Amino acid sequence: MTEEKRVLAFDFGASSGRAVVGTFDGRTIHMEEVHRFANDPVMVRGTMYWDVLRLFHEIKQGMTKAHLSGPVASIGIDTWGVDFGLLDQRENLLENPVHYRDRRTAGMVEEAFRHIPQETLYGITGNQIMPINTLFQLLSLKEQRPEILEQAKTLLFMPDLLNYFLSGVCRAEYSIASTSQMLDARRRCWSKPVLDALDLPDSILPEIVPTGTRIGTLDAALCEELGFEPAEIIAVAGHDTQSAMAAVPTEQQEFLFLSCGTWSLLGTELAEPVINEASEQANITNEGGYGGKASFLKNIIGLWLIQECRRQWMREGHEYSFGELEQLARAAEPFRSFIHPDAPEFVPSGNMPARIRDYCRRTGQPVPESVGAIVRCIDESLAMRYHQAAIELEACLDRTYPRLHMIGGGIQSCLLCQMTADACGKEVLAGPVEATVLGNIALQLLSAGAIGSLREARRIIRDSESIQTYQPQEAERWQEEYQRWEAITSC
Numbered sequence: 451m452t453e454e455k456r457v458l459a460f461d462f463g464a465s466s467g468r469a470v471v472g473t474f475d476g477r478t479i480h481m482e483e484v485h486r487f488a489n490d491p492v493m494v495r496g497t498m499y500w501d502v503l504r505l506f507h508e509i510k511q512g513m514t515k516a517h518l519s520g521p522v523a524s525i526g527i528d529t530w531g532v533d534f535g536l537l538d539q540r541e542n543l544l545e546n547p548v549h550y551r552d553r554r555t556a557g558m559v560e561e562a563f564r565h566i567p568q569e570t571l572y573g574i575t576g577n578q579i580m581p582i583n584t585l586f587q588l589l590s591l592k593e594q595r596p597e598i599l600e601q602a603k604t605l606l607f608m609p610d611l612l613n614y615f616l617s618g619v620c621r622a623e624y625s626i627a628s629t630s631q632m633l634d635a636r637r638r639c640w641s642k643p644v645l646d647a648l649d650l651p652d653s654i655l656p657e658i659v660p661t662g663t664r665i666g667t668l669d670a671a672l673c674e675e676l677g678f679e680p681a682e683i684i685a686v687a688g689h690d691t692q693s694a695m696a697a698v699p700t701e702q703q704e705f706l707f708l709s710c711g712t713w714s715l716l717g718t719e720l721a722e723p724v725i726n727e728a729s730e731q732a733n734i735t736n737e738g739g740y741g742g743k744a745s746f747l748k749n750i751i752g753l754w755l756i757q758e759c760r761r762q763w764m765r766e767g768h769e770y771s772f773g774e775l776e777q778l779a780r781a782a783e784p785f786r787s788f789i790h791p792d793a794p795e796f797v798p799s800g801n802m803p804a805r806i807r808d809y810c811r812r813t814g815q816p817v818p819e820s821v822g823a824i825v826r827c828i829d830e831s832l833a834m835r836y837h838q839a840a841i842e843l844e845a846c847l848d849r850t851y852p853r854l855h856m857i858g859g860g861i862q863s864c865l866l867c868q869m870t871a872d873a874c875g876k877e878v879l880a881g882p883v884e885a886t887v888l889g890n891i892a893l894q895l896l897s898a899g900a901i902g903s904l905r906e907a908r909r910i911i912r913d914s915e916s917i918q919t920y921q922p923q924e925a926e927r928w929q930e931e932y933q934r935w936e937a938i939t940s941c
Contacts, residue, residue: 514678527609528689528690608626635738694858696908699911706855721744722744723736747843778825779826786823789806838932858885
C-alpha cells in the first residue's frame with residue numbers, strides 16, 4: 451500500500467489567498483482548504499502597496515491550521531507575476547512591495563524605448579510589452595527614487611520573497627523570473643544587455659533555479675514559534691499561470707489552454723520559445739515553466755472587470771454574488787454593446803461600470819445601464835477577445851487547435867464557458883477550477899519523487915477532477931458579431 455503524502459500549497463491571487471493541504475494516496479489528489487484570507491492592496495500617500503507582512507502572517511495562520519491534522523512534507527507558494535520586494539545589505543525588507551497597478555510606471559515603456567529598441571527588447575526577452583512588467587517598475591525606481599535602488603542588495607519576486615521569509619534562502623524561481631522582461635528567453639538567464647541599456651544593476655538579481663527545486667527547509671525559529679515539524683520549501687512554479695499549466699488535464703503534447711481568473715492567459719506549451727516578427731506584432735509572451743518548457747501565451751484582462759464592477763456596486767450598497775451576476779447577464783439582451791477588455795482605461799482600480807459606459811458612449815454604442823447589461827457586455831467582449839488571441843497565436847504557430855482547455859475560477863461561470871466555445875468555434879473542456887493549487891501540489895509531489903513525470907501528474911489530476919464539455923453553438927451569428935466587435939474595438 452502506498453504511503454500517503456501530505457503537502458501544503460499557498461496560492462495568492464490579486465484579491466485573496468488560501469492555504470490548501472494536498473494529500474496524495476498514489477492514485478488521486480485530495481485537497482482541503484484550511485485557510486482563506488483577503489489580499490487587499492493598501493494606498494499610502496498616492497502609492498499602492500501589497501501588505502506583505504500581513505500576507506506572511508496569514509501564511510503562518512495557514513501553517514498552524516494545516517498542522518492540526520498532521521505534519522506536511524513540504525510547502526510551495528505561487529503568486530501573481532512581475533512584482534517584487536527589495537532587501538537591503540542586511541537582508542531586511544526595504545519597503546513593502548508596490549502593486550503592479552500603481553501609476554509609477556506611466557511613461558516608462560516609452561522611456562525604455564529611448565534606450566533600447568522595442569524589437570531588440572522583445573527579441574531578447576520574448577515578453578509581451580506591458581507597463582506592469584518588472585523592468586519598467588525598476589526603471590521608474592531609477593528615475594523617481596534612485597536612493598532605493600542604491601540601498602538594495604537583492605531583488606526577490608513575490609513568491610521568492612515569501613520563500614525567503616520561510617527559509618532564509620534567496621533564489622529566483624524560473625517561471626516567476628520569466629515574467630520580468632529581464633530574462634533572456636532562449637538562454638534562460640538574466641539579460642545583461644537589457645539591464646545595461648537601462649543602467650539597471652544586475653548585482654541585485656539572485657541565482658535562478660529550475661521550477662520544482664528544493665531551496666531549503668523551514669526556518670528553525672518558525673518551527674519553534676508555530677510548533678511545526680521541519681518541512682521542505684519547494685520553489686514550485688512561482689507564477690500562478692505556470693502552476694496552473696501543470697494541471698491542464700490533457701494527454702496531448704500540443705494543446706491550447708485558457709487560464710481564467712483575475713487575468714486571462716491563453717496559450718500553449720512548447721519546447722522552446724517562439725520569438726519572431728509575427729509574435730512581436732501580436733505582442734505574445736514567452737514564459738518559463740516546469741522542465742524548462744516555454745509557455746507561449748497572451749495576457750488578457752480577465753475577471754478583473756467583473757470583480758471591480760462588483761466592488762463598485764458594493765460601495766453603492768448592492769451586494770451581488772457572482773452567481774447572481776451571471777443570472778442577470780443571462781437575462782440581458784445579447785450583443786448590445788462591446789468593449790475592448792485590454793483598453794488602458796480598464797487597467798486601474800476604480801468605478802469600472804462608469805468606465806464601461808463611457809467606452810460604449812465614446813464608440814457610438816448603446817450604453818449599458820443595468821447590472822445585467824454591463825456583465826453581459828463584459829462576458830461577450832472577453833469571449834471575443836479570446837477568439838482574437840487564439841487567431842493570433844495559431845497564426846504565429848501555423849497550426850490550429852480543435853479544442854480549448856479552460857481552467858481556473860472563471861469556469862464557474864457556465865455562461866462564460868459557453869460564450870467562449872461559441873466565439874472561438876472550439877470545443878471547450880472546462881476544469882479543473884482549482885488548477886493553480888492542483889499544479890502547485892503536483893509540482894511538490896514531482897519534486898519529492900512521489901509522481902514520476904508531468905504527464906503522469908496531468909493524468910492523476912484528470913482522474914481526480916470532473917471536466918465539463920461545451921460545444922460551440924450559433925457559429926455563424928457569433929462570427930458576424932465578432933466582425934462587429936473587431937470594428938468597434940479597433941477604432
